[in-house]
Amino acid sequence: MRLYSMPSSGNSYKLRLLLAFLGREVEMVDVEAGSAALASAKAEGRLPFGKAPVLELPDGRLLPESNAILCWLGEGTRFVPADPLEQAEMLGWMFWEQNSHEGVIAVRAALRCYPHRRAEATPDRMAALLEAGHGLLAIMERRLAGRDWLVGAGPSLADICLYAYTHSAGSRGGFEMERFPHVRDWLDRVAALPGYKGLHD
Structure with missing residues (x-):
């Protein structure tokens, strides 16, 4: 492949x-x-x-x-829950990632980090993205309160999917990650999984 x-x-x-x-x-x-x-x-x-x-x-x-x-x-790996309802919940988080999360968290990071996008980073737009992003991170914070993973008892594709842009939301997107301790603990759990590689590894 x-x-x-x-x-x-x-x-x-x-x-x-x-x-x-x-x-x-x-x-x-x-x-x-x-x-x-x-x-x-x-x-x-x-x-x-x-x-x-x-x-x-x-x-x-x-x-x-x-x-x-x-x-x-x-498909067929430990990252897809066996329970059909948990599979559907996993997909729900993955759809949410693309429909809501990525269009705010990733876009604000892109406007800050890619030179060819900087002209789009007007103060009003960056402020709106910051507020919206904190709202999205708060949804994850509430979900991860009292649980280790987004769905079920172990890591799933939903965790991998949402980790990708959330782990750099502070460094690249300028979001205030100290406001979301459950999200930060979850990021640490993903990074501790065997075989983990970082964005630039």
Whole structure:
């Protein structure tokens, strides 16, 4: 398999993290924003939706969208609960990550960290994203009060999915993570799992 991965992106990182936890190897193609490799992958039709990540299967089929790839790679592993209701809860958190969390937490980080996005970082927009992001982190804080993982008794794809952008929400996004002790403890638990690799590992 070949993974077209944007090294600085949380959406790509969540896949690299799951692969590390599973001890699985793939050929990695780095397609960082603005790189010649990204332009080439687009020109060759390797990115069906025009963005990374994309998993290329041995038969040449292309699977886009980070959470779809997570589900495909995670099928039959310890990161997918056996209970159907817990599976549905896991998917609920993954849908929420893409529909709500990523569009605020990741976007504020991108506006701060990517030079080509800085013109979009107006004071009003950054303030609105900060307030909205703290509200989203508060939802996670309430969920993680009195429990170790987002769903069930062990880590699931939901934890891997939401870890990707949450773990850098303070350093890259400027969010006040000291306000969310249960989230910070959960981040530490994910990072302590065997096989863990960081964003830049």
